Amino acid sequence: MKSSGKFGFILLGVTVLIIAFIDLASDKQIDWSKTYDQRDKIPYGLYIIREELPEILGNQVQVEDFTSTNYDFLKTFLPEKEQSSLVYIVNGFYEGKEVTGELMKFVERGGEVFISANNFPHYLMDTLGIKQQFHYPYNFNEVINVEDRPFSLVDGKTAYYPDLEYPGLFCELDTINTQIIGYYGVEDKEIPNFIEIKRGKGRFLLHLGPLMFTNYYMLLKTENFIYGAAVLKLLSNKKIYWFDSTFKETEEAKTPLRVLLQNDGLRQGWYILLFGLILFLLFKSKREQKAVHVVEPEPNLSKEFARTIATLYYESGNPGNLIQKKVEYFLYDIRTHFQLDILQLEDEVFAKQLSLKTGVPLDECENLIELLLRYRKVRTSTDAELVALNKRIEDFKRKANML
Structure with missing residues (x-):
């Protein structure tokens, strides 16, 4: 073997060892990204609640995923699914007029829509006749004690979220079609953060505070898990469609390399391969003769x-x-x-x-x-x-x- 080839293999081996040492010695930081992804086991993923959902709702309940909320998809997906429930646990529910219209038709035919989000679109709020605020009303003149942060359901189940900021609140509720089924306590006041809105034969279940269903809070204390399970047990249908937000968030990145880049071992192997290829090209180029330019003869244009x-x-x-x-x-x-x-x-x-x-x-x-x-x-x-x-x-x- 030529000396340059030996040197290349030695350099490649040293590179692999350095990368392996750095990977073993590095302090892996906890990822606190709020992904709301059912595959993520990080603190703010939804792996626990999604895995335990069949146990929470009972084995007789069928749970499937759906991956899109655009109008064209829902228009063909929702018909003939009146006796089922849609579950959204997302950071923000930002769907527009067309999607909201399809969800309204679905609920009026007997469907059920559960949405846990921090933000709701104005069109949905106006259609349902409610409002959402992100500040406390001005009549809260007393000092608010936020150390315990108790969240309760009307059935009496209460959980404490010491690191969770208070979400917004629902206000200007229609007492005829709207019912408060969950709230959080501020001094002696009960602030609604979970409501039921009936429309036609079905209903909307709107919840403020999707972080309560993430891995961190579901495993923090037993009462937190019981609270999250009790909220989902309010779903009344035997067929559940869970919105998988991963596909929606990654629609813009469809590169085949995403599988390699999302896995630490595969990503390091891919970088090693690229680095070795660059080294090979560098050493190979020094041993190759420069390409000779081909001079074509002048064409015969006599005719x-x-x-x-x-x-x-x-x-x-x-x-x-x-x-x-x-x-x-x-x-x-x-x-x-x-x-x-x-x-x-x-x-x-x-x-x-x-x-x-x-x-x-x-x-x-x-x-x-x-x-x-x-x-x-x-x-x-x-x-x-x-x-x-x-x-x-x-x-x-x-x-x-x-x-």
């Missing part, structure tokens, strides 16, 4: 030139000049092919010599020579004469094997 000249003569409207050029060119061919002196063209012996060397009958040779002599002296002629002369010359060349 194109002749065609251009003929076109110019033809378009000038003077066939006589072209006939003279045709005669001179034909005599040149005779001189080069049969070594005859064309200066003796008017002599009788020239016709005999031409007939002997070409094998063409003597009378045809004499007629052709007479025609050539006549047109050498003509200055004006017609197109028909040019065509006739060309035909006689081509016929003679064919008989004399000049073509």
Whole structure:
């Protein structure tokens, strides 16, 4: 093996060892990103609640995922699913007028929509006749004690979230179609953060505070898990469709490399491969000869030139000049092919010599020579004469094997 090859393998091995050492010695930081992804086991993922959902709702309940909330998808997905529930646990529910309209039709036919989010769109709020605020009403004049942060359901279940900021609140509720089923306590007041809104044969369940369902809070204390489970147990249908937000958030990045880049081991292997390839190209390029530029020969454009000249003569409207050029060119061919002196063209012996060397009958040779002599002296002629002369010359060349 050449020395450069050995050096390349040694350098690649050293690189692999350095990367492995850095990976083992590095202090892996906890990822506190609020992904709300059912596959994430990080603190703010939804892995626990999604895995425990069949146990929470009972084995008789069927749970499936759906991956899109756009209008075209829901228009074909929601029909004939009236006896089912849609579950959204997202940071913000930002759907527009068209999607809201499809959800309203779905609920009015008997469907159920559960949404836990920090923000709701104004169009949905206006359609349901409620409002959401992100500050406390001005009549909260007393100092608010936020150390315990108790969140309760109307059935009495209460959980404490010491690190969770208070979410917004629902206000201006319609007491006929809207019912408060969850709240959080501020001094002696109960602030609604979980409501039920009936529409037609179905209902909306709107919840403020999706962080309560993440891995961190579900595993923090037993009462937190019980609170989250109790909220989802309010779903009344036997068919549950869980919104998988991962696909929606990654629609813009469909590169095949995302599988490699999302896994630490595969990502490091991919970087090592790229680094080794760069090293290989660097060492390989030093041993390769520089590419020799290929010089193409000049193309033979004789035919194109002749065609251009003929076109110019033809378009000038003077066939006589072209006939003279045709005669001179034909005599040149005779001189080069049969070594005859064309200066003796008017002599009788020239016709005999031409007939002997070409094998063409003597009378045809004499007629052709007479025609050539006549047109050498003509200055004006017609197109028909040019065509006739060309035909006689081509016929003679064919008989004399000049073509």
